[in-house]
Amino acid sequence: xxxxxxxxxxxxxxxxxxxxxxxxxxxxxxxxxxxxxxxxxxxxxxxxxxxxxxxxxxxxxxxxxxxxxxxxxxxxxxxxxxxxxxxxxxxxxxxxxxxxxxxxxxxxxxxxxxxxxxxxxxxxxxxxxxxxxxxxxxxxxxxxxxxxxxxxxxxxxxxxxxxxxxxxxxxxxxxxxxxxxxxxxxxxxxxxxxxxxxxxxxxxxxxxxxxxxxxxxxxxxxxxxxxxxxxxxxxxxxxxxxxxxxxxxxxxxxxxxxxxxxxxxxxxxxxxxxxxxxxxxxxxxxxxxxxxxxxxxxxxxxxxxxxxxxxxxxxxxxxxxxxxxxxxxxxxxxxxxxxxxxxxxxxxxxxxxxxxxxxxxxxxxxxxxxxxxxxxxxxxxxxxxxxxxxxxxx
Amino acid sequence: xxxxxxxxxxxxxxxxxxxxxxxxxxxxxxxxxxxxxxxxxxxxxxxxxxxxxxxxxxxxxxxxxxxxxxxxxxxxxxxxxxxxxxxxxxxxxxxxxxxxxxxxxxxxxxxxxxxxxxxxxxxxxxxxxxxxxxxxxxxxxxxxxxxxxxxxxxxxxxxxxxxxxxxxxxxxxxxxxxxxxxxxxxxxxxxxxxxxxxxxxxxxxxxxxxxxxxxxxxxxxxxxxxxxxxxxxxxxxxxxxxxxxxxxxxxxxxxxxxxxxxxxxxxxxxxxxxxxxxxxxxxxxxxxxxxxxxxxxxxxxxxxxxxxxxxx
Numbered sequence: 001x002x003x004x005x006x007x008x009x010x011x012x013x014x015x016x017x018x019x020x021x022x023x024x025x026x027x028x029x030x031x032x033x034x035x036x037x038x039x040x041x042x043x044x045x046x047x048x049x050x051x052x053x054x055x056x057x058x059x060x061x062x063x064x065x066x067x068x069x070x071x072x073x074x075x076x077x078x079x080x081x082x083x084x085x086x087x088x089x090x091x092x093x094x095x096x097x098x099x100x101x102x103x104x105x106x107x108x109x110x111x112x113x114x115x116x117x118x119x120x121x122x123x124x125x126x127x128x129x130x131x132x133x134x135x136x137x138x139x140x141x142x143x144x145x146x147x148x149x150x151x152x153x154x155x156x157x158x159x160x161x162x163x164x165x166x167x168x169x170x171x172x173x174x175x176x177x178x179x180x181x182x183x184x185x186x187x188x189x190x191x192x193x194x195x196x197x198x199x200x201x202x203x204x205x206x207x208x209x210x211x212x213x214x215x216x217x218x219x220x221x222x223x224x225x226x227x228x229x230x231x232x233x234x235x236x237x238x239x240x241x242x243x244x245x246x247x248x249x250x251x252x253x254x255x256x257x258x259x260x261x262x263x264x265x266x267x268x269x270x271x272x273x274x275x276x277x278x279x280x281x282x283x284x285x286x287x288x289x290x291x292x293x294x295x296x297x298x299x300x301x302x303x304x305x306x307x308x309x310x311x312x313x314x315x316x317x318x319x320x321x322x323x324x325x326x327x328x329x330x331x332x333x334x335x336x337x338x339x340x341x342x343x344x345x346x347x348x349x350x351x352x353x354x355x356x357x358x359x360x361x362x363x364x365x366x367x368x369x370x371x372x373x374x375x376x377x378x379x380x381x382x383x384x385x386x387x388x389x390x391x392x393x394x
Numbered sequence: 395x396x397x398x399x400x401x402x403x404x405x406x407x408x409x410x411x412x413x414x415x416x417x418x419x420x421x422x423x424x425x426x427x428x429x430x431x432x433x434x435x436x437x438x439x440x441x442x443x444x445x446x447x448x449x450x451x452x453x454x455x456x457x458x459x460x461x462x463x464x465x466x467x468x469x470x471x472x473x474x475x476x477x478x479x480x481x482x483x484x485x486x487x488x489x490x491x492x493x494x495x496x497x498x499x500x501x502x503x504x505x506x507x508x509x510x511x512x513x514x515x516x517x518x519x520x521x522x523x524x525x526x527x528x529x530x531x532x533x534x535x536x537x538x539x540x541x542x543x544x545x546x547x548x549x550x551x552x553x554x555x556x557x558x559x560x561x562x563x564x565x566x567x568x569x570x571x572x573x574x575x576x577x578x579x580x581x582x583x584x585x586x587x588x589x590x591x592x593x594x595x596x597x598x599x600x601x602x603x604x605x606x607x608x609x610x611x612x613x614x615x616x617x618x619x620x621x622x623x624x625x626x627x628x629x630x631x632x633x634x635x636x637x638x639x640x641x642x643x644x645x646x647x648x649x650x651x652x653x654x655x656x657x658x659x660x661x662x663x664x665x666x667x668x669x670x671x672x673x674x675x676x677x678x679x680x681x682x683x684x685x686x687x688x689x690x691x692x693x694x695x696x697x698x699x700x701x702x703x704x705x706x
Contacts, residue, residue, distance in 0.1 A: 334580045
């Protein structure tokens, strides 16, 4: 899985004449094009829609237009529902890349997640789950990770405890594919990420900065090279602990899975790092690196181990881990920066310069798994969409 | 550095040769200070009275102490020394409303440079991007960058800027347009401060409160490495290098980045390079530097706050 591929797949939009809006009458034509495999004809016009037109489009698709198109040929409804769901997914990918995942107005509003839920309903109504639905589910989970909408995937912030209303797209997916390891991992990632963003209201908003709102790492004490965990704000740590422990518990349950075990263990290491359990973080990260040949997972595991070592003040160990990470993904910016900062701090400026120069000179930029770590399965999205297109057309 | 020279598009050899001849006499045998075990320490010093640079100062006009010990200073006027300029634009979502203005200003900044100067641009994407690698002054560049949401790799970008090794006959000026609100950097603000303390570059920050958000950005996320006093540490990093943070009261009578840059660049070009061989001080550890110009009583003097000595 190449990160560069993921990024390239979302290259800047091609220029074209502005289209202010679509009408419900346009949607069957888009769907027909998509069903015929002419994805550009179906999707490119959507790139020119602006905010209000996107909201209108969503309302039309999930209102009568989409359902009417599916029902138009009763004998082909199963495939047409798949086409509509795949088209809806790809439309939302386009909108999300331009920052419109959360764009909505009115009450009830229908942002991107609403369209995905509508499409999910159409898919499930087809009957027994199949491979195309599985790939679609994985792709939608990847998209939600890309826009960091963890509440869409898994709502409750603190668990386990009784909830009167448990929502979450990944739960729908697991109902259909209870043994799919990547969906189980996606659920654990969503729980862990919900823990990280801390706040029910931290779901992405249009143009808003998201991510952790509280500091988690503090000043370096005697050496700036040392990462020291500081209490965020009074009371916050205690508030977090139940969900943090729950996230670790969910991730731990997956570490022996032959498919996603190393990935889960690496993410467990990150949870330990977040909560200040540096020795556990190091142990899990080292175990994760040893349990897989996947270069991205090994990179991330070594990077996390390096962070844990820095937090313990073990600078030489941190350096070794960052070098191991760079063995997996040479010249990746994140480990290069982390290593260069340490090398520079111990006085070897020339080595630091050379490290950074090599990374900066890479054309195209070297893949960097850490820069995509916060997006769940988003780096897998282009490959999943390609597979979905293949299944839709077969 | 070998790998980078080709990408920089070096100025004509003749220009470099003339510049080298001009500066060779004064900089001969100089060992750059913060790069390796050094004999000399070099300090860029800006001396101004009000908004005007005080010209024609000589070594005798300066009084410099290193950890409180007076030093014997050589002064060099360095207007003729070519400059590597790194411009960092914080292209996070909060600055998205000014993107087009920023792009126009970048073109204007490149035109401001002298023939022997070089320019590069750093911005923020999914990582720290370099949409313009080192180019000669006057180059017309393509600027494809756009604002992104949810991530602000300010510390990482400034680290990349500071860890550039200019050729010995060049100086390095870094100008960062940023709101200093980091999100997701690998390098901590404390590390950045230490790196700045060891850097030869001069870092200036221009407060950039971007002109409003736009929804036209995909939401990114950041790893939790921020700290409450991070923005202040970023400012301190600039001050450690002899630069400073410029806020609206100073520069934004016109909000143009170009105007702000012009003023910083002019000051930098007309600054002095003081050079001395540290005597009477322990080489290791932090060396606090203080510079005075007794003959100009009302001068505003800006210089790096100090440097880390060789630990060996």
